[in-house]
Amino acid sequence: MAPKYGFRYGCLLYLSCLLASFVEPAMGSTRKLSALVEEQPFPMKYHNGALLKGKVTVNLVWYGSFSAIQRSIIIDFLESFNSRTPPSPSVASWWKTTEKYHGGSSAVVVGKQVLDQRYSLGKVLKTSHLTALASKPNFIGSVTILLTAKDVAVDGFCMSRCGTHGWTHSGKARSAYVWVGNSETQCPGQCAWPFHQPMYGPQTPPLVAPNGDVGVDGMVINLATLLANTVTNPFNGGYFQGPPTAPLEAVSACTGVFGSGAYPGYPGRLLVEKSSGASYNAQGVNGRRYLVPAMWDPETSACATLV
Numbered sequence: 608m609a610p611k612y613g614f615r616y617g618c619l620l621y622l623s624c625l626l627a628s629f630v631e632p633a634m635g636s637t638r639k640l641s642a643l644v645e646e647q648p649f650p651m652k653y654h655n656g657a658l659l660k661g662k663v664t665v666n667l668v669w670y671g672s673f674s675a676i677q678r679s680i681i682i683d684f685l686e687s688f689n690s691r692t693p694p695s696p697s698v699a700s701w702w703k704t705t706e707k708y709h710g711g712s713s714a715v716v717v718g719k720q721v722l723d724q725r726y727s728l729g730k731v732l733k734t735s736h737l738t739a740l741a742s743k744p745n746f747i748g749s750v751t752i753l754l755t756a757k758d759v760a761v762d763g764f765c766m767s768r769c770g771t772h773g774w775t776h777s778g779k780a781r782s783a784y785v786w787v788g789n790s791e792t793q794c795p796g797q798c799a800w801p802f803h804q805p806m807y808g809p810q811t812p813p814l815v816a817p818n819g820d821v822g823v824d825g826m827v828i829n830l831a832t833l834l835a836n837t838v839t840n841p842f843n844g845g846y847f848q849g850p851p852t853a854p855l856e857a858v859s860a861c862t863g864v865f866g867s868g869a870y871p872g873y874p875g876r877l878l879v880e881k882s883s884g885a886s887y888n889a890q891g892v893n894g895r896r897y898l899v900p901a902m903w904d905p906e907t908s909a910c911a912t913l914v
Contacts, residue, residue: 651860651905653709656844659783660711663838664718664749668740671726671756680818680895681754684827687891688715694890696878696913701831701889704902704911708839708846708857715834718749732761734771741784742775750783750837752830757789757822765794770829772837783841785833791822799825801865801874801886802898809872814886817896824898831899832858846905861901861910869901869912878914888914 665685669678687698706712721744728736732755741751755761770787790798796806802816802824816824836856839846847854866875866888877886880896887896901910 650848650908651846651855651857651903652848653846654844656840657842658709658711658845659750659838659841660709660713662716663713664716664746665834666718666720666744666746666749666751668721668723668744668751668753669756670723670740670753671730671759672724673754673756677820677823680820680823681826681830682717683891683893683895684830684897685715685717687889687895687897690892696889698889698891698897698899701899701902701913702835704904705835705838705857707905713838719744719746726759730759732759734762737761737771737786738773738775738784741786742777742782745777747777747780747782750785750834752834753784753786754826754830755786755788757791757793759788760793761786761788764788765790765797769798769825770833772833772841774842781842783837785830785837787826787829787833789822790825791820795821795825798829805872811872814874814877814898815884817880817883817885817887817898819883819885827897828900831897835902858900858902860903864901864910864912865898866912866914874898875901875912876914888912 684698687693688702690697690699693699702715728740737753741753744751769790770785772783772785774781774783776782788798794806795803799821801814802821803813804810818824835858839857840854843851847856848860849855863869863871864875866877869875877888877898879886885896887898889897889899891897899913901912904911
């Protein structure tokens with residue numbers, strides 16, 4: 608099986624993107640840098656390639672040590688995509704924005720899970736290891752989500768990326784994959800912001816994580832980003848702006864924006880759970896609360912937030 612490599616989402620480290628915004632707005636940036644700056648719409652170009660529509664099965668590979676609670680946070684998040692009676696604001700309503708990309712809905716269905724608790728390829732992984740792990744279960748025609756534990760070092764993790772999405776192929780069949788790492792002990796100030804004090808830039812107080820786990824709640828943000836980018840641009844021919852080697856995609860075009868009024872270093876106005884003080888903007892199944900990033904709305908040419 609010859610691996611094909613896809614994208615790292617544009618501005619993979621939230622803080623590096625936010626810092627860049629202070630110097631010069633990134634191409635297509637729509638964040639308000641001050642009250643006097645107007646948002647400028649830009650087109651998210653469709654490159655006439657395949658999108659993932661209809662029933663999208665996601666299979667998970669857990670690489671390393673994850674507790675049962677940590678796994679349930681991620682699974683509940685994925686199960687929330689298609690909740691029929693979602694509380695408002697909901698993960699399901701956030702995901703519905705993907706329907707505006709060339710029409711049609713993407714119903715996410717959780718498929719198989721693989722536990723690799725013995726670190727079969729060690730605790731230091733290269734990009735080639737990610738594609739090998741993603742293609743090892745041979746889930747042809749589905750999306751494989753590879754999640755690495757907090758003690759797993761991955762090439763480029765923290766330095767230039769918090770996760771990635773791409774694809775592998777077997778013959779003519781192509782399968783998309785997503786990788787997200789747990790940054791709890793390696794770089795929470797970069798990949799788990801705003802649930803941790805930022806490493807650089809404005810030193811705003813960190814938010815309280817809605818599920819009480821800075822690393823995993825940070826993974827949810829990155830997973831949400833990459834799944835939306837994957838269904839709208841799975842094989843390098845979907846929706847994106849800029850060069851294909853460093854594209855702005857459905858959610859990476861809205862980096863750092865979670866609520867209305869967001870600007871570099873400030874995630875925006877959010878909801879706060881009274882008893883715990885946790886910040887969130889979306890509700891899911893089993894009483895879960897999550898913080899999901901803004902998604903580019905192709906109909907309004909703006910970053911759409913839930914609150």
